Amino acid sequence: MNFGIWGVVSLVIYLAALLGVAEIARRAKRDTSPSDHFLAGRSLGTFVLFLTLYATAYSGNSLLGYPGRAYRDGYSFIMATGFMMAIIVMFHVIVPRLRPIAVQHAFVTPGDYLRLRFSGPWARPLRLAVAVLMSLALANFLLAQLKAMGDVASVVTDGRVSYPAGVIGLAAVILIYETRGGMRAVAWTDAAQGIAMLLGLAALLGWLLSEAGGFTEITRAVAERRPSAVSIPTSTVCINWFSTIALMGLASVLYPQAIQRIFAARSGRALKRSFSGMTFMPLATTLVVTLIGVAAIARFDITNAVDTDEVVPMLLRDWGSAGGFSTWAALLVFLGALSAIMSTADSCLLSLGSLLSRDLLGQEGRDEKATRLGKHLAAGMLIATIPFALWRDLTLWRLIELKMELLIQCVPAFLIALHWSRLRAGPVFTGIVVGTLFSAGLSLIGVTRLGGVHVGVAGCALNTLVAVLGSLRSFDDEPRSPDVARAGTAF
Amino acid sequence: MSRYQRRAMHFVCMLLIVLLYVVSVPWYREADAPLRIWLGLPDWVAVALLCYVGVAIVNAVAWVITDVPDAFDYLEKSQESEESDGSKVSGSAQ
Numbered sequence: 331m332n333f334g335i336w337g338v339v340s341l342v343i344y345l346a347a348l349l350g351v352a353e354i355a356r357r358a359k360r361d362t363s364p365s366d367h368f369l370a371g372r373s374l375g376t377f378v379l380f381l382t383l384y385a386t387a388y389s390g391n392s393l394l395g396y397p398g399r400a401y402r403d404g405y406s407f408i409m410a411t412g413f414m415m416a417i418i419v420m421f422h423v424i425v426p427r428l429r430p431i432a433v434q435h436a437f438v439t440p441g442d443y444l445r446l447r448f449s450g451p452w453a454r455p456l457r458l459a460v461a462v463l464m465s466l467a468l469a470n471f472l473l474a475q476l477k478a479m480g481d482v483a484s485v486v487t488d489g490r491v492s493y494p495a496g497v498i499g500l501a502a503v504i505l506i507y508e509t510r511g512g513m514r515a516v517a518w519t520d521a522a523q524g525i526a527m528l529l530g531l532a533a534l535l536g537w538l539l540s541e542a543g544g545f546t547e548i549t550r551a552v553a554e555r556r557p558s559a560v561s562i563p564t565s566t567v568c569i570n571w572f573s574t575i576a577l578m579g580l581a582s583v584l585y586p587q588a589i590q591r592i593f594a595a596r597s598g599r600a601l602k603r604s605f606s607g608m609t610f611m612p613l614a615t616t617l618v619v620t621l622i623g624v625a626a627i628a629r630f631d632i633t634n635a636v637d638t639d640e641v642v643p644m645l646l647r648d649w650g651s652a653g654g655f656s657t658w659a660a661l662l663v664f665l666g667a668l669s670a671i672m673s674t675a676d677s678c679l680l681s682l683g684s685l686l687s688r689d690l691l692g693q694e695g696r697d698e699k700a701t702r703l704g705k706h707l708a709a710g711m712l713i714a715t716i717p718f719a720l721w722r723d724l725t726l727w728r729l730i731e732l733k734m735e736l737l738i739q740c741v742p743a744f745l746i747a748l749h750w751s752r753l754r755a756g757p758v759f760t761g762i763v764v765g766t767l768f769s770a771g772l773s774l775i776g777v778t779r780l781g782g783v784h785v786g787v788a789g790c791a792l793n794t795l796v797a798v799l800g801s802l803r804s805f806d807d808e809p810r811s812p813d814v815a816r817a818g819t820a821f
Numbered sequence: 822m823s824r825y826q827r828r829a830m831h832f833v834c835m836l837l838i839v840l841l842y843v844v845s846v847p848w849y850r851e852a853d854a855p856l857r858i859w860l861g862l863p864d865w866v867a868v869a870l871l872c873y874v875g876v877a878i879v880n881a882v883a884w885v886i887t888d889v890p891d892a893f894d895y896l897e898k899s900q901e902s903e904e905s906d907g908s909k910v911s912g913s914a915q
Contacts, residue, residue: 405866411873412845419838419880422831422887430890545861553856560856560863568848575842598889606884609877617870 333650333661337486344665345503348672351519355511366512372433374594378517380604382677383591385520387417387582387608388527388615389471389674391730393667394478396616398638400623401630404552404559407620409571414612416579418605420745424583425592425601427748432593440464440589440744441689447747452755459762460743461689463736464586468682469715470733471585475675476501476719478639482668485643486661497719500672501712508676509705513594516680520673530666531618533659534642537649538625548621551628559627569782577784581737584744587681642667683708735773735786739765742797750801757800765793827886834883838876845872 333340359366374382400407428443435446444457476497483496491499507515542548553560563571582588595601619642626641629648643664650660683704687693691707693700739762747753769789772778780788822830847865859867 405863408866408869408873409846412842412869412876415873415876415880416842418884419835419876422835422883426887426889433891546858549858549862557856562847562850562852562854562863562865564852565848568846571846598891602884602887602889606881609880609884613874613877617873 333486333488333657333664337488337661337664338490340661340665341483341486341491341668344669345500348503348507348519351522352507352511352515355507355515355518358514359512372594373596374517374591374600375596376600376603378520379591379595379600380607381525382517382520382673383588383604383608384611384615385527385670385673386587386591386677387414388611389475389478389671391474391478391674392615392619393527393531393670394481394639394642395474395730396619397623397626397641400620401626401632401638401641402635404556404561404627405624406563406567406571407623408617409574410620411612411617412571413575413578414616415609416575417582418609420579420583421605423745424589424748425605428589428744429592429595429598429601437593438590439684439688440584440586441685444743444747448755448758450755452759456743456755456759456762457689459759460740461685463740463762463766464584465682465685465690465711467733467737468586468678468685469711470736472675472678472682472712473715473718474730474733475671475678476715478671479668479675480719481640481643482664482671485647486664486668494720497716500668501675501716504672504676504679505709505712508679509709513680516673516676517594519669519676522669526662526666527670528614530663531615531622534645534649534663535618535622537656537659538622538645542625542628545621548625548628552624555628559624566782570779570784573779573783573787577731577734577738577787580741580745580790581734581786584737584740585681586685587677590681590684679708679712682711686711731778731784731786732773735769735784735789736766738786738790739769739793741790742794746794746797752801752804753797754801754804757804758797760800761793761795761797764796765789768792822886824888827888830886831883834879834886837879838883841872841875841879845869845876 396407396410400410431437431443431446435442437443441457441461444453444460448456479500480493480497483491483500484493487496507519511518538548539545542551549560592601595604622645623641626645630641630644632638632641646660646663649663650657686707687700687704691703693703742753742758742761747758766789769785772780772785772789778785845868847869850865857864860870862870
């Protein structure tokens with residue numbers, strides 16, 4: 331390979347810069363409270379908020395998993411651009427209602443909303459069930475990032491850093507800067523990483539287009555190599571397309587780290603400006619990685635599904651082998667990809683720490699002790715996830731689906747609860763149990779789709795039905811905070 | 822633009838987005854139709870892409886006209902509402 335020792339040197343410089351940012355962020359801390367550590371003291375303005383949302387949403391999954399899936403499916407994976415946009419559409423359902431109560435009651439985690447919204451004997455089991463689902467989804471997300479980090483580190487250094495060493499070493503760096511700098515370090519590094527990722531992807535697509543002679547030539551070459559990759563999708567694929575939009579749109583707004591950015595924004599105006607900008611990012615990112623994956627069909631012949639996650643590294647190796655400017659440009663793209671992956675991993679870790687300490691263990695304090703517990707739990711979770719990252723038999727796309735099928739079961743507890751005052755804790759809890767057992771049970775016996783519909787989406791429909799019908803039949807007058815009722819007046 | 826007009830426009834934006842999503846999926850095309858290239862892409866991909874560009878524009882407009890109140894605004898509005906109603910804001914609004 332052609333990066334030589336410069337790959338290692340660049341990686342070391344990049345990691346040193348991350349640790350430097352963490353130190354600056356540590357010095358910028360106002361206090362040691364969970365709000366300051368996990369939400370940067372609720373001070374994120376439009377620019378940093380936009381870039382941190384961007385860098386968090388577009389991760390190792392987007393950069394390695396999506397091209398891999400596009401390579402396998404062909405042009406029908408254009409659906410990815412649609413479902414990434416659906417996430418920003420779905421935030422309309424949650425942001426205007428959640429933001430005012432979140433600020434009013436100084437929420438730190440999603441569970442803080444459930445604590446305020448639901449009462450009665452089933453409120454605590456409901457909070458625990460949601461916390462377990464969100465923690466599992468975050469751990470899964472973290473796992474996908476660790477796998478991607480190991481791959482990229484190994485390629486950048488021409489194998490001088492092995493896959494396991496890459497996973498462990500980079501996880502250690504994330505742990506250090508996240509623990510020291512908290513959300514500020516995460517948001518600031520996200521901002522720089524977001525810019526690097528955008529530039530890198532644009533350069534890679536530009537190279538592919540110039541090599542092939544334009545989109546038309548790429549499409550013709552793909553059609554010749556694999557006709558099914560350009561043909562109109564079958565009805566089952568179309569159903570799956572709709573199902574994927576529903577799955578990703580509904581589940582992604584319930585990412586704990588995304589919800590926490592709603593809390594961390596400096597103002598509602600900063601939030602809506604950030605979302606206005608974010609709605610265009612799938613065109614600049616998801617579309618680009620999809621086209622990269624499709625273009626790779628004409629260049630490579632990969633038969634093993636797991637190996638298709640290597641499509642981007644393989645393209646970058648080809649690009650870098652030209653020498654001179656190409657080598658440096660490919661190296662920069664690699665570092666951009668690595669930074670995007672690390673920025674998502676650090677957000678997951680930060681969120682996981684707060685979720686485990688506050689929502690799962692009930693440590694609701696606002697002092698240094700609560701912050702420290704969150705840090706320790708995050709570290710423990712990261713260490714526990716590493717061995718799974720060393721096992722490489724799942725594609726990144728399958729990891730995404732598994733995570734979303736868990737998260738989507740939380741839809742009634744947030745999306746419906748924010749809009750319907752009659753929803754009760756007991757039926758919502760029952761719905762979550764039924765929906766999760768349904769989708770997890772079918773997944774365990776190898777059924778991932780029902781006529782093209784994801785089992786998680788079918789489970790969510792069942793879950794919602796149980797929650798709504800159960801609440802309609804519930805005659806108890808569950809007391810509700812008047813603040814939550816007032817929030818319903820927000821647009 | 823009044824609050825009512827913004828709400829109506831927001832509703833129209835959401836309807837448009839749903840319509841664009843429905844059109845973006847080529848469920849209405851024959852699966853064995855021959856390949857036709859448009860804008861360098863298979864025609865059904867180009868249609869999907871144009872729909873998503875439309876979704877991005879309409880969604881951006883929807884975000885611009887959406888109120889995302891902060892606690893301060895929210896308290897003010899609640900107080901104004903209480904003063905005008907002479908009572909607490911009804912829970913039925915949620």
